[in-house]
Amino acid sequence: MVKKSKPTPTMTIRGVRLFQGLLSREVQTEMLGQLREIARAAPFFRPVTSRGQNMSVRMTSAGTVGWISDRRGYRYETQHPDGKDWPPIPESILSVWTSVAPDAPLPDSCLINFYDPDARMGMHQDRDETDLDQPVVSISLGDEALFRIGNLTRGGKTESVWLNSGDVLVMGGPARLVYHGIDRIRPGSSQLLPDGGRINLTLRVAR
Ligand code: MD3
Ligand code: FE
Numbered sequence: 084m085v086k087k088s089k090p091t092p093t094m095t096i097r098g099v100r101l102f103q104g105l106l107s108r109e110v111q112t113e114m115l116g117q118l119r120e121i122a123r124a125a126p127f128f129r130p131v132t133s134r135g136q137n138m139s140v141r142m143t144s145a146g147t148v149g150w151i152s153d154r155r156g157y158r159y160e161t162q163h164p165d166g167k168d169w170p171p172i173p174e175s176i177l178s179v180w181t182s183v184a185p186d187a188p189l190p191d192s193c194l195i196n197f198y199d200p201d202a203r204m205g206m207h208q209d210r211d212e213t214d215l216d217q218p219v220v221s222i223s224l225g226d227e228a229l230f231r232i233g234n235l236t237r238g239g240k241t242e243s244v245w246l247n248s249g250d251v252l253v254m255g256g257p258a259r260l261v262y263h264g265i266d267r268i269r270p271g272s273s274q275l276l277p278d279g280g281r282i283n284l285t286l287r288v289a290r
Contacts, residue, residue: 097232098258106249117173121145124170125163139202145172146192148289159289180286183253184218190286198281200270206262217288218255224248225281227272233262248273
């Protein structure tokens with residue numbers, strides 16, 4: 084379980100609060116087991132952009148809504164592309180949200196991104212949610228990732244930080260709308276996933 088008293092960020096970059104090493108190895112392993120169950124019911128898929136480009140990240144979701152992208156565009160949907168409701172968000176994951184964002188309503192969506200050694204995520208904003216005043220919380224598991232933080236508009240100077248397994252990020256206030264992305268992962272940098280790679284969980288109040 085996660086510490087109940089509100090933890091202090093180890094670092095704040097452009098308003099993005101970073102909690103390094105917040106999750107113990109035991110909690111990470113527990114989450115991984117629960118994510119396997121989720122992926123059994125709602126298999127990872129490779130999203131396609133509206134322009135027909137495959138994204139390099141594989142995705143699935145938990146919660147009452149999940150984020151999807153296909154030729155018709157991107158949006159939140161109540162069902163996996165296979166036509167089944169998304170599995171519920173596990174308690175261990177919700178408790179991370181409650182710990183770092185105690186004043187916010189509970190998230191209704193947990194996007195699960197899987198990065199293989201070649202996967203990346205280009206710079207973008209998260210603005211598909213109804214209430215952009217609610218924070219976003221991200222949990223990193225597995226191989227380290229180079230996270231890049233930009234500005235409220237595209238372009239300009241950026242700052243980068245490596246995210247390690249067990250790190251948690253909170254984007255609230257003005258930082259909620261900063262451009263961000265993942266440049267690359269460092270293969271073999273964590274033993275958490277038996278076959279390597281990185282999983283990122285992004286918790287959001289979508290609706
Ligand atoms: C900063 N995911 O799914 S998590 C995404 O590691 C996404 O998979 C990346 O960006 C990943 O949209 C980055 C960190 C993150 C998530 C949401 C943010 C940073 C953010 C929203 C606003 C600002
Ligand atoms: Fe994002």
